[in-house]
Amino acid sequence: MKEATILNFPEIKIDQNDFEVELGIEILENPTGFKDEREQAIKEGYQGVEGDLSDNETRLAELNKEINRLTNHSNGLDYIVAVGSGILAGLVDSLWVGEFSMERGKAWSNEKINNFVMKVAKSKGYEGERLDGAIRFLENKFHIPSDNIWKGEGAGISAKSHHLDDLAHHPTPLGLFFSILTQFTKRGYFQNSEGDFLPITIDDNGEGLIGSDIPSKIFAGTINWFFHLVSDMSGSNKTAGVGMGIPGPIVSLLKETSLIPGLNKSGLAKKIKELFVQEKFDLRSEMAVGYEIGRQAMPVIMNEIIVRAFYFIRRLVSEVKEKQSFKEIEWKKTVPWKNRTIVRMLTIATGTFTLVDLGDAAIRAGVKSAGNSAMFAKEFILRVNFVGVGRFAISVATDTSMGMKRSHLESERMAVLSERLHLMNAKVFYIQADTWMAAETTEKTINEAIDSMEQTARFSAEAWKANRSR
Secondary structure, three states, X not given: OOOOEEEEOOOEEEEEOOEEEEEOOEEEEOXXXXXXXXXXXXXXXXXXXXXXXXXXXXXXXXXXXXXXXXXXXXXXXXXXXXXXXXXXXXXXXXXXXOOOOHHHXXXXXXXXXXXXXXXXXXXXXXXXXXXXXXXXXXXXXXXXXXXXXXXXXXXXXXXXXXXXXXXXXXXXXXXXHHHHHHHHHOEEEEXXXXXXXXXXXXXXXXXXXXXXXXXXXXXXXXXXXXXXXXXXXXXXXXXXXXXXXXXXXXXXXXHHXXXXXXXXXXXXXXXXXXXXXXXXXOHHHHHHHHHHXXXXXXXXXXXXXXXXXXXXXXXXHHHHHHHOOHHHOOHXXXXXXXXXXXXHHHHHHHHHHHHHHHHHHXXXXXXHHOOOHHHHXXXXXHHOOHHHHHHHHHHHHHHHHHHHHHHHHHXXXXXXXXXXXXXXXXXXXXXXXXXXXXXXXXXXXXXXXXXXXXXXXXHHHHHHHHHHXX
16 A cells, blocks of 8 residues: 655644634645546556657657668768779770670680580590580480470471470470479470470380389489480580580570460460571570670679778778777678668769760770661670669669658658657646646645634634633
């Protein structure tokens, strides 16, 4: 039980008809701990407002932190370094990367593929030094049941397209799936240029390549499939190094996408066949494109590294100077990612790089084309660093997105601040109400005490008179 609080009042003197009474009164304030309904309601309301204010303060702190992250704090030095990095990367692109060259890329990819085929063949027992011999060795050792069963079926499949049309010749998970499926169904699975899906039963030669039980079927469908694809990467043994290879992952995925009902009759399968057969865009071509894109990516990566490294070093030095200790460094302020400042610096750096690249491409294309607009367009496109253009587009999109998000959060912060103002007003209201309640209670208590004292004094006087009259 709550202990009583003693209120001491000054002594009161009552003088009536030569009768004086002096009273000293002590009142126990709320000795039972009882609170009336109004007082309880005020207390609960006040506590509720305090809780809401605490939540409001937490949300406001979160918003301020996020808005700060989405605010660009870069200054002149940051911009100078970003521009300088972009110019340097642009010069590297102009002088070292040069134009996009499929010829150079194919020379690289052919060498890599041929060396890979030779290496794999020797690891499986081939002892020769010729590529055609290595291909023949792998072909003879690792047959797959669906190879060549399309012949004589009138299915619209040719020697040049069968690596594309036979789904088991795709170096993809779906290609592996169809290879294993053939082991269980004794059928090869094809799609011609018209989009027709064609299961073809394997011939007698293929029967001997089917596993006798589940483990052997999975083994044959996986191991033979892999090494057979290796044998086809550089063309057949008759056209080693220059013949039609297998489709690369991108062309394979496009072909597999054309299996989807609706797309299978859209003409997509025919376009893919033209790309593979007429343009000879096989695995080696995809690797050649990747090689050239990799060359274009080098100055872009260099630009990125320079800007991010400068951001990190400058912020780290600033933190060390401010905190005077590595232990107290706020590392989140130094990391060069996920904040508007580094994004803005990268936007400027990549934009500068793209501007230098496009200017260089235009000048070189103009000189080489000698006024021929068609040749100018071709040469210009070959000189453009599309990796850099793509990186610049990503930076602009990210910067814009952060700006929009910041505006949204600032609007939310205004709403939170407005809510906080209302809560503070409510808090003042409850404090005022509690004060008035206390004042009202005190006044009532004092008045009741005075009335009681006056009644006591009158009673005492009357009693004294009565006793004296006897």
